[in-house]
Amino acid sequence: MRGMNRSLVSEFLLLGLSRQPQQQQPLFLLFLIMYLATVLGNLLIILAIGTDSRLHTPMYFFLCNLSFVDVCFSSTTVPKVLVNHIFRSQAISFSGCLTQMYFLFQLADMDNFLLAVMAYDRFVAICHPLHYTTKMTHQLCSLLVAGSWVIASLNALLHTLLMAQLSFCSNNTIPHFFCDVTPLLKLSCSDTHLNEMMILTEGAVIMVTPFVCILVSYIHIICAVLRVPSPRGRWKAFSTCGSHLAVVCLFYGTIIAVYFNPSSSHATEKDTAATVLYTVVTPMLNPFIYSLRNRDLKRALWKVVHRKIFSF
Template identity: 55%
Template sequence: MQQGNQTISEFFFMGLTVGSEQQQLIFMLFLCTYLVTVVGNLLIILAIINDAHLHSPMYFFLANLSFTDICFTTTTSPKMLANIQSQILAISFTGCLTQMYFFILLVEMNNFLLADMAYDWYIAICHPLHYAALLSPKHCALLAVTPWVISNLVSILHLSLLGLVTFCDQREIPHFFCDLEPILRLACSDTQINDLTILVVGGVFIFIPFTFILVSYAIIGCTVFEFPSAKGKCKTSSTYSSHLSTVFLCYGSIVGAYFLPSSAYLAEKEKVAAIMYTIVTPMMNPFIYSLRNKDMKGALKRLLSRKNFFWRW
């Protein structure tokens, strides 16, 4: 990234500048949210690793989602907390690029993993006799590794195109982390290629998984409706509604932040949407996907009841 003929060395965040009265309150709120997210998702991963009953495709994808959520929130939250506490709002050029790379990578990974989990549930509900064949260890590994490769390529593509952009004197990012859209708004050169890439690549790798998830859940809903057992229908419907709520929360926030027309862009609303999908959604996933699940709750109880658990880990 260039500033005329000079290389830009740093940017300044302007997204969460707060007064001294609210500073500690916001800091404690976001710190608690971050700790709950990390501890909750880490416990899910440990419970799945330690309990042989959870060594199945559904929990394999859940462990991957929990790992991605930890990395995702760690990409933005620690820097944001440090900025709030110290009021030093600068970030280096290298730090900004690094944060942007991992942010784009992990956003894409979340989309693919939600699609993987929808596929797993679709096969389990609609084609249970073919579950072992369609979700063999080889197929599960492929469904986990392929998104990492694609997400890396997407992230590298965006950062490569960003290298063609020229910046002027404006270095203040109206956000609390290095996101692609706010950075591009600081450019004084043409960003048409960057905007088109966001629209096309985002459309392919966000809306295709989202459409797949919606179609999968629609078929699952029709199948569940035909269940003869009222108890089984009620239990599955509860899980169904929980999964859909986190999908709509995640994708609704992303669409609000990236795909609204520029004339409808409002900085404050974008920041609220970003807080929802970078902080709130990763915190909610352990509760939505795990604590309403009997097997998961049993595994967590067994994990926490082990002697010297906290010393061992």
């Protein structure tokens, strides 16, 4: 009987970003441009770091992983939006919906963990510069990234399995452009108390712990920088953290606004706008934020582009 209850809904309908026909084409073009910019920008970052031996340092190793995660994160939602628009379809299968939700959880957690790891890297570089090479070893960096993948995958699996246990009886319309956990909980005709409790407890711990690590790291960084006698030295130290802080504020601001109250009565338009920011806009902006103020990375990117142009 439980299997029959869950199989009553074999697919969901994604209403997308707007129900106004005149807005569909501009939104399609906007999403296509942003997705191409996301993929191209992040792949250039990965290629530049991989081909320049001077960038084979912990900071750029974590940035390379962040770029890879951002490409995957954006690819989890945007291609489905584009395909649905081309084929004039809103359908996504039940299994496809759960798969999309799994990767969203996993990759959002990875973004979360990598931002915390990058904050720790900056803390060691600024507060303990003489011990940086001995503390941030290749083994530790690899372990931090691998551990993040394991925890993110287990967390995503937990929420996906809990969602798979729910019953969806008749209403299968999701007022969103992807299978987000909050709209799915509202559609369920079974008790969602456990799901909501896990989001507010275990999910909150997964989100808050790295955020606290970032705050603690930057408190120590600020204290260390303020002790630098030279204004130029203070500015140079702060400038290495500016890009990371901008990404942290954008990422956490939208995540907290959407997910920390799954039963809230927030307007759907506000939730959708916030999710567009962290699923589409943030992955697109990250390469620009990190490269614009980084001379070494800009030099490596220019070499990659210059080499590709002349190879053609």
